[in-house]
Amino acid sequence: MSDELQNLRNNIDRLDEEILARLAERARSAQRIGVIKQGNLYRPEREAQVLRRLAAANPGPLPDQAVQRIFREIMSACLALEHPTKVAYLGPAGTFSESAARKHFGGAAALMPTAAIDDVFRAVEAGNADYGVVPVENSTEGAVGGALDLLLANPLKICGEVNLRIHQHLLSKAEGIGAAKRLYSHAQSLAQCHEWLNRNLAHLSRVPVASNAEAARMASEDPESCAIAGEAAAELYGLNVLAANIEDDPNNTTRFVVIGDHDAGPSGEDKTSLVCSSLNRPGAMHALLEPLARHGVDMTKLQSRPARGGLWEYVFYVDIDGHREDANVSAALQELNERAAFVKILGSYPVAAI
Numbered sequence: 149m150s151d152e153l154q155n156l157r158n159n160i161d162r163l164d165e166e167i168l169a170r171l172a173e174r175a176r177s178a179q180r181i182g183v184i185k186q187g188n189l190y191r192p193e194r195e196a197q198v199l200r201r202l203a204a205a206n207p208g209p210l211p212d213q214a215v216q217r218i219f220r221e222i223m224s225a226c227l228a229l230e231h232p233t234k235v236a237y238l239g240p241a242g243t244f245s246e247s248a249a250r251k252h253f254g255g256a257a258a259l260m261p262t263a264a265i266d267d268v269f270r271a272v273e274a275g276n277a278d279y280g281v282v283p284v285e286n287s288t289e290g291a292v293g294g295a296l297d298l299l300l301a302n303p304l305k306i307c308g309e310v311n312l313r314i315h316q317h318l319l320s321k322a323e324g325i326g327a328a329k330r331l332y333s334h335a336q337s338l339a340q341c342h343e344w345l346n347r348n349l350a351h352l353s354r355v356p357v358a359s360n361a362e363a364a365r366m367a368s369e370d371p372e373s374c375a376i377a378g379e380a381a382a383e384l385y386g387l388n389v390l391a392a393n394i395e396d397d398p399n400n401t402t403r404f405v406v407i408g409d410h411d412a413g414p415s416g417e418d419k420t421s422l423v424c425s426s427l428n429r430p431g432a433m434h435a436l437l438e439p440l441a442r443h444g445v446d447m448t449k450l451q452s453r454p455a456r457g458g459l460w461e462y463v464f465y466v467d468i469d470g471h472r473e474d475a476n477v478s479a480a481l482q483e484l485n486e487r488a489a490f491v492k493i494l495g496s497y498p499v500a501a502i
C-alpha cells in the first residue's frame with residue numbers, strides 16, 4: 149500500500165474517533181434535554197431548524213442533502229434514547245408511505261404498517277402510535293381524497309410535511325418481460341406510468357391491487373407476472389428491476405403530512421393548513437380569502453372537496469405560508485373566521501427541510 153493511501157486511512161480513522169466522541173457528547177445533551185422537557189421529546193420545529201442551519205453552514209464537498217440525511221439519522225438516534233418514536237403508515241412494508249415515514253423520522257423510529265389510511269388516524273388517536281404519515285397529494289394524480297376527508301373529520305393535527313420523489317420501476321421474478329401475462333400495481337402507480345405502459349407494454353393486462361408493495365408481493369409468487377412498485381418493495385420481495393424510473397413525469401412527487409396530537413411551534417419557515425367553507429351567497433368565496441391577500445399571506449394551495457351531507461356544497465382545503473402564531477397570519481385567520489360558515493385549522497408545521 150502506498151504511503152499516501154496509508155496516511156489518508158490513518159487520518160480517516162482518527163477523524164471517525166473524533167466524530168464518535170462528539171456524537172456521544174451530542175447524545176448526552178439530547179438526553180439531558182429529555183429530562184428537562186419531561187414528556188414528549190420530539191420537536192419538529194427544532195429538527196427543521198437544525199437541518200436548515202446545517203445546510204446553510206455546509207462547507208462542501210458533501211451536498212446539502214447528504215449532510216441533512218446524516219443529521220436526520222443522528223437526531224433519530226438521539227430521540228430513540230428516550231423511546232423509539234412509533235410511527236403508523238399505510239402498509240404493507242415496502243410502500244412509498246413507509247419510505248416517507250423513514251425519510252422524516254429516520255432509521256431509529258419504530259414504524260407500524262396499517263391496512264388502511266383511516267387505521268393510521270385511529271392508531272395515533274388511540275395512542276398506539278405517536279405519529280402517523282399519510283399521503284395527501286401527488287404531482288401527477290392530484291389529491292388523495294380519502295386522506296383529506298379524514299383530516300377534516302379527525303381531531304388530530306398536522307405537525308409536518310414530507311415530499312417524496314416517486315420513482316416507479318417495472319419488477320419481476322423473471323429475468324425478462326417476454327413471458328409476462330399480467331401486470332400488478334396500485335391504481336395511482338398505473339396512472340403515473342400510463343404513457344410508458346401504452347408505449348412499451350400495451351398488450352399486458354393491468355391489474356389494480358391494494359398497494360404497490362402488495363403488487364410486488366404477488367409478482368414475487370408468480371413469475372408469469374410483473375409489478376410496478378418502488379425500490380423498497382423490489383428489495384423486500386427480491387425482484388429484478390426490468391425497467392427503472394418509468395413514471396411519465398420526471399418530477400413525480402407525492403406530498404405526505406405527519407399527524408399527531410399537537411401541531412408544531414414556529415420554526416421561521418412554516419406552513420399552515422386549514423379547511424373552510426364559505427356562506428352560500430355571491431362573492432362569498434372571494435370575501436373569505438380576501439383577508440389573506442390584505443395581510444400579505446401567500447396561499448400555496450386551494451383544493452375543493454364535496455362536503456359530506458350537502459349536494460353541490462364544497463369545503464376548501466387551503467395551505468398558506470407562515471405559522472398561525474405569526475402576527476399577519478393570526479390577523480388574517482381571525483378575519484377569515486368571522487366571514488366563514490366553517491373553519492378548522494389543521495395545523496402549522498415547518499416547510500419540509502429535505
Ligand SMILES: C=C(O[C@@H]1C=C(C(=O)O)C=C[C@H]1O)C(=O)O
Pocket residue numbers: 177178181189190191192194195198222223224226227
Ligand atoms: C434535543 C431535543 O429534542 C429532540 C432531539 C433533537 C436533536 O437531536 O437535535 C431535536 C429536536 C427534538 O426532536 C431538542 O429539543 O433540542
